[in-house]
Amino acid sequence: MAYIRKVFTGFILVLPLIFSSLIYSESSDYNMPIGVTDVSESIFGLHMLIFWICVVIGVIVFSIMFWSLWKYRKSKGAVAADFDDNFWLEIGWTVAATLVLVWMAVPSTQVMVEAYDDAEGEINILITGHQWKWHYEYLEDEVGFFSNLSTSQEQIDGEVPKGEFYLREVDEPLVIPTNTRVRFLITGNDVIHSWWVPDFAVKQDAIPGFINTAWTNVPEPGIFRGACTELCGIKHAFMPVVVRAVEREEFDAFIAEKVALAEEERMLTSKVWTKDELMARGESFYATNCAACHQANGQGIPPVFPSLVGSQITMFDSNKHIEILMEGVQGSAMAAFGESYSEVDIASVITYTRQAWSNGEKGDGVIVTPQDIVAYKNRIDL
Amino acid sequence: MSTVVESHDHGHHGPAKGLSRWLFTTNHKDIGTLYLWFSFIMLFIGGAMAMVIRAELFQPGLQIVQPEFFNQMTTNHGLIMVFGVIMPAFVGLANWMLPMQIGAPDMALPRLNNLSFWLLPMAFGILISTLFMPEGGPNFGWTFYAPLSTTYAPSTVNFFIFSVHIMGVSSILGSINIITTIFNMRAPGMTLMKMPLFVWSWLITAYLLIAVMPVLAGVVTMMLMDINFGTSFFNAAGGGDPVLFQHVFWFFGHPEVYIMILPAFGIVSHIIETFSRKPIFGYSSMVYAMASIAILSFVVWAHHMFTVGMPLAGELFFMYSTMLIAIPTGVKVFNWVATMFRGSITFETPMLFSIAFVALFTIGGFSGLMLAIVPADFQYHDTYFVVAHFHYVLVPGALFGIIAAAYYWLPKWTGNMYDETLGKLHFWLTFISVNVTFFPMHFVGLAGMPRRYPDYALQFADFNALISVGAFMFGLTQLLFLFIVIKTIRSGKQAKPEVWEGAGDLGLEWTLTSPPPYHSFTVQPQVK
Numbered sequence: 061m062a063y064i065r066k067v068f069t070g071f072i073l074v075l076p077l078i079f080s081s082l083i084y085s086e087s088s089d090y091n092m093p094i095g096v097t098d099v100s101e102s103i104f105g106l107h108m109l110i111f112w113i114c115v116v117i118g119v120i121v122f123s124i125m126f127w128s129l130w131k132y133r134k135s136k137g138a139v140a141a142d143f144d145d146n147f148w149l150e151i152g153w154t155v156a157a158t159l160v161l162v163w164m165a166v167p168s169t170q171v172m173v174e175a176y177d178d179a180e181g182e183i184n185i186l187i188t189g190h191q192w193k194w195h196y197e198y199l200e201d202e203v204g205f206f207s208n209l210s211t212s213q214e215q216i217d218g219e220v221p222k223g224e225f226y227l228r229e230v231d232e233p234l235v236i237p238t239n240t241r242v243r244f245l246i247t248g249n250d251v252i253h254s255w256w257v258p259d260f261a262v263k264q265d266a267i268p269g270f271i272n273t274a275w276t277n278v279p280e281p282g283i284f285r286g287a288c289t290e291l292c293g294i295k296h297a298f299m300p301v302v303v304r305a306v307e308r309e310e311f312d313a314f315i316a317e318k319v320a321l322a323e324e325e326r327m328l329t330s331k332v333w334t335k336d337e338l339m340a341r342g343e344s345f346y347a348t349n350c351a352a353c354h355q356a357n358g359q360g361i362p363p364v365f366p367s368l369v370g371s372q373i374t375m376f377d378s379n380k381h382i383e384i385l386m387e388g389v390q391g392s393a394m395a396a397f398g399e400s401y402s403e404v405d406i407a408s409v410i411t412y413t414r415q416a417w418s419n420g421e422k423g424d425g426v427i428v429t430p431q432d433i434v435a436y437k438n439r440i441d442l
Numbered sequence: 443m444s445t446v447v448e449s450h451d452h453g454h455h456g457p458a459k460g461l462s463r464w465l466f467t468t469n470h471k472d473i474g475t476l477y478l479w480f481s482f483i484m485l486f487i488g489g490a491m492a493m494v495i496r497a498e499l500f501q502p503g504l505q506i507v508q509p510e511f512f513n514q515m516t517t518n519h520g521l522i523m524v525f526g527v528i529m530p531a532f533v534g535l536a537n538w539m540l541p542m543q544i545g546a547p548d549m550a551l552p553r554l555n556n557l558s559f560w561l562l563p564m565a566f567g568i569l570i571s572t573l574f575m576p577e578g579g580p581n582f583g584w585t586f587y588a589p590l591s592t593t594y595a596p597s598t599v600n601f602f603i604f605s606v607h608i609m610g611v612s613s614i615l616g617s618i619n620i621i622t623t624i625f626n627m628r629a630p631g632m633t634l635m636k637m638p639l640f641v642w643s644w645l646i647t648a649y650l651l652i653a654v655m656p657v658l659a660g661v662v663t664m665m666l667m668d669i670n671f672g673t674s675f676f677n678a679a680g681g682g683d684p685v686l687f688q689h690v691f692w693f694f695g696h697p698e699v700y701i702m703i704l705p706a707f708g709i710v711s712h713i714i715e716t717f718s719r720k721p722i723f724g725y726s727s728m729v730y731a732m733a734s735i736a737i738l739s740f741v742v743w744a745h746h747m748f749t750v751g752m753p754l755a756g757e758l759f760f761m762y763s764t765m766l767i768a769i770p771t772g773v774k775v776f777n778w779v780a781t782m783f784r785g786s787i788t789f790e791t792p793m794l795f796s797i798a799f800v801a802l803f804t805i806g807g808f809s810g811l812m813l814a815i816v817p818a819d820f821q822y823h824d825t826y827f828v829v830a831h832f833h834y835v836l837v838p839g840a841l842f843g844i845i846a847a848a849y850y851w852l853p854k855w856t857g858n859m860y861d862e863t864l865g866k867l868h869f870w871l872t873f874i875s876v877n878v879t880f881f882p883m884h885f886v887g888l889a890g891m892p893r894r895y896p897d898y899a900l901q902f903a904d905f906n907a908l909i910s911v912g913a914f915m916f917g918l919t920q921l922l923f924l925f926i927v928i929k930t931i932r933s934g935k936q937a938k939p940e941v942w943e944g945a946g947d948l949g950l951e952w953t954l955t956s957p958p959p960y961h962s963f964t965v966q967p968q969v970k
Contacts, residue, residue: 089901092821092888099817107818114808121775122801128782129797132718133789140720141784149780150727150773157772161765164815169758171817176754191594216897218503226502228899251590252684254749254824258890263820265750267685268589269678272751289824289892291583293590294509297895361510363577364596390679393594 093258096284097276100261102171110164117160175261178273181243183236189246189253189266189288191393192295192352195400196234199245203318206400207232208348209298216298228285231348233302237311238278246272250395254290257303265290278305293393295352328404329430335411338427342412345405350413353393358417364393368413375423381410382428382436403433456960465560468552469960470537471855473559477534478848480562481527482924487570488522489917491515496913499906504897512896513581514573520584524702525609526566528836531844532705533558533616536644538855540620542951543638545629545969547961550622558615565608572598583894585695588676588687592668599669603662610655617648617655624648629950631969635726638949642729643708646736650697650704653740657694661687685750692743700739703803703835704732706843707774710796712949713850714778716942717793718785724777731770731777738767748819757816764814768807775804790942791865795846798838798873806834809884824894827887833880838873845872845923852927853941857957858934864926871919878912 094104132138186197186204197204210231214220223229236242246255248266256263260276278284286301306314347356353365360367373380385406386398397406410428414420457463457472467473494515498506507515537555541548549555572579577596580586591599624645628637637645664687667673674680676687707728715722722728744752744760752760778800787793809831813819822828853859882905887893891902898906937956940946946953950967 089889090885092818093890103817103821106815107812107821110812110815110818114811118804118808121779121804125779125782125797125800128779128785129787132782132785132787134719134786135788138784138786140718140786142720143723143784144721145724145726146780150724153776154769154773157769161768164811165762165765168761168815168817172754172757172761175817175820176757216504218505222502222900224900226900227897251594252587256892258821261817261820263749263823267678267750269682269684270751287890287892291513291587291590291894293581293594294513296513297509297892297897 095259095261096278096280096282097260099171099175099276100259102174103261106167106171109167113160113164177275178243179275181241181275183240183242185234185236185242185244186271187234187244187246187255187266189248189250189255189292189299190395190400191250191293192288192299193349194230194234194253194255194299194301195249198315198318201315201319203315203322205232205318206349207234207302209300211298225285227298228287228300228302230300230302233283233304235304235306235311235314236276236278237308238281238305240308240311241275241277243273243275246274249400250393251292252290253288253292253299255286255301256289257284257286257301259284259286260303263289281305281307325402325404329402329434331430333404333407333429335415335427338408338411338429339415341404342408342410343416345401345409346412346416349397349401350409358413358419369417369419370422374413374419378410378414378424378426378428378432381414382406382433385410386433386436386440398437403430403437406430406433466556468548468556470541470549470552470555470962471958471960473549473555474534474537474539475855476559477530477537477562480559481531481534481844482927484522484526484530484566485920486924488519488527489920491519491522492913493917495519496910498896499898500910501907502898502900502903507896509896510578510581513583513894514579516894517580517583517586518569518573521569521580522566523836524584524698525606526562528702528840528844529613530562532644532647532702533613535640535705535709535844535847535851536616536620539851539951540623540641540644541627542954542958542962543641543949544624544627544632545950545963545967546623546627547963549619550626551619554615554619558612558619561608561612561615565605565612568601568608569605572601575601585691586665587691588665588668588684589678592665592676595669600666603666606662607659610659613651614655617651620644620648621652629963629966629969635729636969638708639711639722639725639728640705640708643704643706643732646732647701647704650701650736650739654694654697654701657690658698661690661694664690685747688747688750689744692746693740695746696743697736697739699832699835700735702840703843704736706799706840707732709843709847709850710778710799711781713792713796713846714781714800716850716945716948717790717796718782718787719944720781720785721948722777723780723783724773727773728777731773734770735767738763738770742767745814745819748816749823761814761816765811768811768814771807775800775807788943790849791860791862791869792846792850794866794869794873795842795849798869799842799846802834802838802842802876806831806839809834822887824892825887826883826891826893829893830880830883830887833883837880838876842872848927850942851951852930853934853937854951854954854956854958856931856934857937857955858930858932859937859941860926860930860934864922864929868919868922868926871922872916875912875915875919879909879916880912882909882912 092104092107094101184199186199188195194207195204207230210229211227215222215226246264246266247270248268253266254263255266262274262276264272264274282305284303288296288299354360354368358368368374388394388396407428407430414426464476498512575598577598579598580602582591582595624641664675668675668677674682676682676684678684711722742760742764745764748757813822813831849860849865886902886905891898939955940952941956
């Protein structure tokens, strides 16, 4: 019995330590980040309030329990009392529990009302979750881009040391202006994703067929890192969110540059492309957008992700090839790329996959140009 | 209640010999044993999957498995632990204990009982076989949200759907049997408000099962139609609604959560009163609390979906209704503490597991209350904080309840006392490792690590290594439990009929011999 006594004493002493370890560490490595917006600060305050109420209740209940276990142990000759009910005690603690819950519900409701606001923003951004990358579109300026994980596969496989922002870095972050009400319109392209930036306390599911809203107003410039939080398939852990908040002037310059770039892209469509130009552009597009499923060597992961090497479509049927890229394949993971990418991108990646991995030698080697894609679009529109 | 009822006809009604005893048995104890062993085997299979998950997460980067296999492991770990371990273990305990606790010879519908067990190995055989198929098993999480589980699923999802259908049939048949037994076979004098709390907890659980299992069957059938017959229940491109899936799933899923904890409430109540040598405090409020929890469980489902984009009124409604559940749950905890207060307490292994249950389940309850707070949930949702929460209520909650029940009733079942020293060793190793495993998950979750990630950012590395060490320790410790159970079955000090000091007054099962006769009560006892 002696060792039980010792262990229980130890346990009672350790309990407050467990809790205080949580309390002492209000840094974001152990606790919820305070974040940078008014809403995130309110939510952090609410989180700590509820936490402390729970700690106080826990300390009271556990103290009575462990004191009873200690005081009324049979080895010390405790004799059991024979009461087994007390009406007013039952009523009393039911009422007490209800009052504590009301005390919690009031601030929770206040913060919820503060956080919940779907009014239009000064800047409105359409966020679309794709397997496995985010697409951002500035609705006022009609420009958009994809944001892909930029951590290399070698880092993931442990062949080279992992960088500081391992799995939390992207090729092109979302840029938003500071001190501006930014509204996010969030949707999904294929499966459900969820867009989360802890420092803004914004987490909204990106659901196909739905447009959810969220908003933020960031007071100071900075880089804020988040993640996809709804299981969306194989690369769920590999589609981080990175947001760069910048001063208004810098933001305007960024948008102007994006608008100019988009204009340039449109001009490219009418340009006459050589095979080598298309191949070069297609190869880099393939690496960013296709290799995740179809693999760098084009072999895919059959049967889910079919091989592109030596297939009838990639070798002999360029019309079908265009159609698949533009419309996707119903009932499979192959998305429709036509809406999201330029004619040049689509044409170049088709040309690339028709030439690469000996497809060119064994197949018809047809070169698809941006004009072919424009022609396809015109045909569909009719 | 004090006379020991003798079985007079062992020679005619003993168990059959060999394999056919188990295949064709209609005896509640044999079927209970089958359920418990099935659950034990599944615990090690589901546990092995957890070990794969923890081995991969021991450090950042992809070392041991690829993400597609990792997703299959998280999915099957969840499905097996929920449907293959916790639920069958409780049904096994119900089979063994209900007839003995209400003074009946057997369950009301013995052949149905046989069927409801033997459906289970079929269901899980099908589910586990998908892991060996070329496309791999289900990989969309145990909550199988559409359209990841429909349009984007591997074709083995059809096996998964079939297997869920069979599990549902098994649970519904089992529940019908339990309700029928409780209502028709109680000993004379045992009114509803004199029933042991374990019987009460199972009566309520059985109603929950009958109410929600058809909903689960409905949702997987809708998936089946979407995948194979061109419907668009959950396909937005066809005018369907992916969020509908979540509403239907969680309308099943939330009562399911209480299906997995209510029987443990019953077990722990018995154990605490036995080892406090004092009747349970507030019996009637315990019954009302369980009934309230069961009723409330039907109006809180959308608290799993606070981020799907509900209107403000919806978010607030589900926050308030969820917070209400803290009241009956709190009342139960207070009653357990009041039972210990001024008792005469000893610390045998079942009591240790029950005390740990009360303490750690309460911690799981606190994190549950925090998760109910909608704005804060925006930060917690789908992170390891949620993983910590539900493992605290399911491992030191439901599983500790099952382990405590096994130690509490093993001497009754086998006639042999278990080895108390080994039992205590098992408890302390389990208690320490369970906290090393699941407590740090709160921290990584708050710091921002999402769940179902095969790889993670570097700032989560230290905690994840610690969690993995705890998990391996927890897993290995359960092999000790297996050893203790086998040792008790084969040998041990002869157990008296009442087994525990003073237990003879606490329930009818302690008036039977240890081990009890094959047909528990051939003469109905009279309850005062």
